[in-house]
Structure formats: C-alpha cells, structure tokens
Amino acid sequence: MNDVKTEIVKKLGIQENWSALPKSREYLAQYEPKSVDDLPARSMKDSFTSALLPLSQDLALRDKYVTFMGSVRLGRLMEDMDLFAVWVLHQHVKLPNLDPSIPLPYTFVTLFVDSINFTDHIPKNDSDIRLSGHVSWVGRSSVEVVVWLEQKFQGRWRKLTRALFLMACRNATNSAAAIVNPLNPENDGEKKIFTGGENRKRKRIQLQKESIFHGQEPSAFEQKLIHNIFMKTMDLNNKNKTFNVRKIPSGAIWMEDAQLSNVIYSHPEDRNAHNSVFGGYLMRQALELSWGLVYTLNEGRCRLRCINDITFSRPVPVSSLLKMHAHLVYTEVNYMVIVVINETYDAISGEHTTSNVFYYTYSCDVPVNQIIPKTYNEAMWYLDGRRKFIAAVGGEDEKIEGLTQKSG
Incomplete structure (x- = not known):
C-alpha cells in the first residue's frame, strides 16, 4: 500500500512536499480528452489489481493497525480501501496519446461509499491483509469501483468485507467533470456486474428523492x-x-x-x-x-x-x-x-x-x-x-x- 500511494502521486505529477501554493496543473488542460471517441473502451480485467498490507512481517506497520484488544483497526482499513479505490481507477484510465512523462490530466474524487457488510471473521493484527478490486460500472464521468478486503488465515484468504466506491472523474484543476474511458463487459458475468451498477445508480437517485431530509414526508x-x-x-x-x-x-x-x-x-x-x-x-x-x-x-x-x-x-x-x-x-x-x-x-x-x-x-x-x-x-x-x-x-x-x- 505504501507503493500504491507513491505511484498515485507520481502518476498525477503531484509535489510530495506540502506547499500552501501547490504547483499549478492548468497546463494539463491541453491533454484532457475532448470526446469519449478519443478514449478506448476498457474491460473489468484491465483495472483488476491487488495490494498487500504485510502485517505478518512489518512490525512497525502492525503497531499502526492493532487495537488495544488485539484485533485490527477497521478505520485504518477503510482508509486504505479509499486510497486503493483511487488506484484501481488509475488502472482503468488510459489515454493512448498521452506521453508517459506527462501526468494524468485528471482529479479523482470519492462521492459515495455504498453498503459495506462485514463477515464474522475478526481480523488479526499479525496476518497479512490483501486488497483487490476492479472497476464495475462507468458513466460519462463517474465510475464505480468494487474493493475486496481479505486476510490470510491458516494458509487461505478469507473475506473480511467488500465495498463499492462511487468516484467522480474531474479535470486536472478539479473545476469541471472529465470524461473517462467507457467500460465494455466481455462476458455474461461482467454484464451482470455492470447491470448491477446501473441498478444501484437508479436506486441511489430514487432513495434521494424519498429521503426525509429532501422534503419527503414520512x-x-x-x-x-x-x-x-x-x-x-x-x-x-x-x-x-x-x-x-x-x-x-x-x-x-x-x-x-x-x-x-x-x-x-x-x-x-x-x-x-x-x-x-x-x-x-x-x-x-x-x-x-x-x-x-x-x-x-x-x-x-x-x-x-x-x-x-x-x-x-x-x-x-x-x-x-x-x-x-x-x-x-x-x-x-x-x-x-x-x-x-x-x-x-x-x-x-x-x-x-x-x-x-x-x-x-x-x-x-x-x-x-x-x-x-x-x-x-x-x-x-x-x-x-x-x-x-x-x-x-x-x-x-x-x-x-x-x-x-x-x-x-
């Protein structure tokens, strides 16, 4: 996960040290895609990736994750999942005409995290944890990313949870929406996953309309x-x-x-x-x-x-x-x-x-x-x-x- 954070900063061309006046990214506007036709369609396997939290070997890292009861701080894991979702999105985005030395002309923002259900497995502080995920749905400028969390237990990876992150793709200066590569499901399984994303989008819109805090009476x-x-x-x-x-x-x-x-x-x-x-x-x-x-x-x-x-x-x-x-x-x-x-x-x-x-x-x-x-x-x-x-x-x-x- 440390490598993931480093690579994100590198790909976006962000200065590592803090500055109240960060380096301008306005020059990247010339590299922003103008039409979805300029972007190749991507598959779910294109964005699939994994990362490891080596708790079994890195004792300093383990100290950051352990609770006073000996389990793992779930808040730390949620923090990692959010960062990892951004990394998955990086795998999905492909600008074929962009020189590798030019940073991505994008800003990625988390909009919403859908229902995250936890299994009965209590995570242990001395066993490796794996994050895996891929893009599961794409709109014009919004992307849904599914992220799994697993821990190695008696030689097998056991599921801890799964989360769905709805991300917004913005331009380099975060001042407007930016189009992103479309998603092309390649088989019946991927089509089912993509349809699920469409259904969740409609459900979110409907729930917002029915919300008590948006004027809908009980x-x-x-x-x-x-x-x-x-x-x-x-x-x-x-x-x-x-x-x-x-x-x-x-x-x-x-x-x-x-x-x-x-x-x-x-x-x-x-x-x-x-x-x-x-x-x-x-x-x-x-x-x-x-x-x-x-x-x-x-x-x-x-x-x-x-x-x-x-x-x-x-x-x-x-x-x-x-x-x-x-x-x-x-x-x-x-x-x-x-x-x-x-x-x-x-x-x-x-x-x-x-x-x-x-x-x-x-x-x-x-x-x-x-x-x-x-x-x-x-x-x-x-x-x-x-x-x-x-x-x-x-x-x-x-x-x-x-x-x-x-x-x-």
Whole structure:
C-alpha cells in the first residue's frame, strides 16, 4: 500500500512536499480528452489489481493497525480501501496519446461509499491483509469501483468485507467533470456486474428523492410509529395530563443522551493528492468515533456489522477545524445504528458546513436499550436510522415490527 500511494502521486505529477501554493496543473488542460471517441473502451480485467498490507512481517506497520484488544483497526482499513479505490481507477484510465512523462490530466474524487457488510471473521493484527478490486460500472464521468478486503488465515484468504466506491472523474484543476474511458463487459458475468451498477445508480437517485431530509414526508406507517413512541413517554396516570411532562420508559434512553463529539484540526499530512483532507482519513476518524460511542453505551461488547453508506458532499480544506458528532439514532433488539456528521469550520469566514455523513450498524452480544427521540428533529433522525437498518438487514416494515414486538 505504501507503493500504491507513491505511484498515485507520481502518476498525477503531484509535489510530495506540502506547499500552501501547490504547483499549478492548468497546463494539463491541453491533454484532457475532448470526446469519449478519443478514449478506448476498457474491460473489468484491465483495472483488476491487488495490494498487500504485510502485517505478518512489518512490525512497525502492525503497531499502526492493532487495537488495544488485539484485533485490527477497521478505520485504518477503510482508509486504505479509499486510497486503493483511487488506484484501481488509475488502472482503468488510459489515454493512448498521452506521453508517459506527462501526468494524468485528471482529479479523482470519492462521492459515495455504498453498503459495506462485514463477515464474522475478526481480523488479526499479525496476518497479512490483501486488497483487490476492479472497476464495475462507468458513466460519462463517474465510475464505480468494487474493493475486496481479505486476510490470510491458516494458509487461505478469507473475506473480511467488500465495498463499492462511487468516484467522480474531474479535470486536472478539479473545476469541471472529465470524461473517462467507457467500460465494455466481455462476458455474461461482467454484464451482470455492470447491470448491477446501473441498478444501484437508479436506486441511489430514487432513495434521494424519498429521503426525509429532501422534503419527503414520512409514510403513514412511520408517522404512526413516531406517535406510538411519543405516547409511551406520556404519563397517562397523571391527572394533570400535559405534553410538557414526559418520562423515559423502562429500558430506554433519550436520544439526546446518546451522543459523542470530537474536534480535530486537520494538518497537511492528512491531505490527498489535491491538498484537501483525504477522504479515507475522514472515514477512519468517523468510524472510530462511532465505535467510541458504542463502547461507552455497551462496554465494548459490540461489533461493526455494516457501514450503510458514506456521503462526501464537498471537499474539506486542509486548514479546516473538523467537528464530528456521533449520534445513536436507532436501536432494534441487539442492533444499533450510529450516524456521524462531519462539520467543517472555516475560521476566516466563520462558516460551518456539513461535508460528510456516515452511517454504521453495530450488533451487540446482549439486547440494547431502546433509543427514544424527544424532538421532531430527533424523530426524523430515528426514522432515517430505521430505514438504514432495514436496508442493512434486508427486511421490511412488517418484519422489523415483528422484531420490535418480540423484544417487548
């Protein structure tokens, strides 16, 4: 993976040492492809590549990845997967008329990370980990990359997880979209993978339209659910009934009491090849904050089961003050859904901007306390978390309702 990072910097022609005024890449505009006809179609095997984390031999590297419990820091692995996805994209891009001495006239940006499900295999800190991947779908300027994570166990590679990265191809100065080589599936298997990418694109568009946070009101079922939760917090035995007095049911906690925040000042060492904060670094910090919240609520007896999705709304300048807030927004039997919101603060303008939103689903050894929203805003987060949970477990409203009733 160290070689991967070095090669990316080399291929993009990025200066290695930090400078507040980086070398201009405007001259590369003359090498940008003007039409998709100028770009040869690529196959999935053209972009397939692998990289290794040699934890079995590199003791210094092992120290960076080990947790205090002896397993591997998943946040570090997510950081590597994001970098590796960029490397896979480098294998896909081919400009036949570009002189090898000229840097690629592209900027690659992570837009979205789709559902990442983890197997039951707990990664060990003293065994090699392999990253593999290839391009699975291509639009005009957007590319989907699939990345696998495996670890060697008793002489065999065992799957840890798989992730889907949606990447944007931008021009050399990151000021406009850039066309990229089309993908030509070569057999029925590749056609099926490509069709899956098309379906995921349509699904993302549909989910965005249906999002509560894009003006879509909750369904009748969801409205009834929130009303029932609200009624559970009312003291119906009190003669002086009032909405101003609410009580927390037994075995439950208020959503406002289940949160954890962190403040991080970003530095040049956390930058990507384009002098913004590296997306993988944000993924690592957010994941570890979510685990910290789970640890405080359940004494560490939980495992990350799924990263539901990760959204990168805008680049984060290196000079930013990062304010990360983790909230427990939904619980179901022994599952917890955590959302982490990354706000960037610009000291010069005084503006706070939400740049990233991360969702995580954890499973715990024992049933967890039910989370109860107190305000309407929290109720919307509750419903959004519930939707993420349903997507993670592949359930339906009736199935989840059955689980709720069974758990009491």
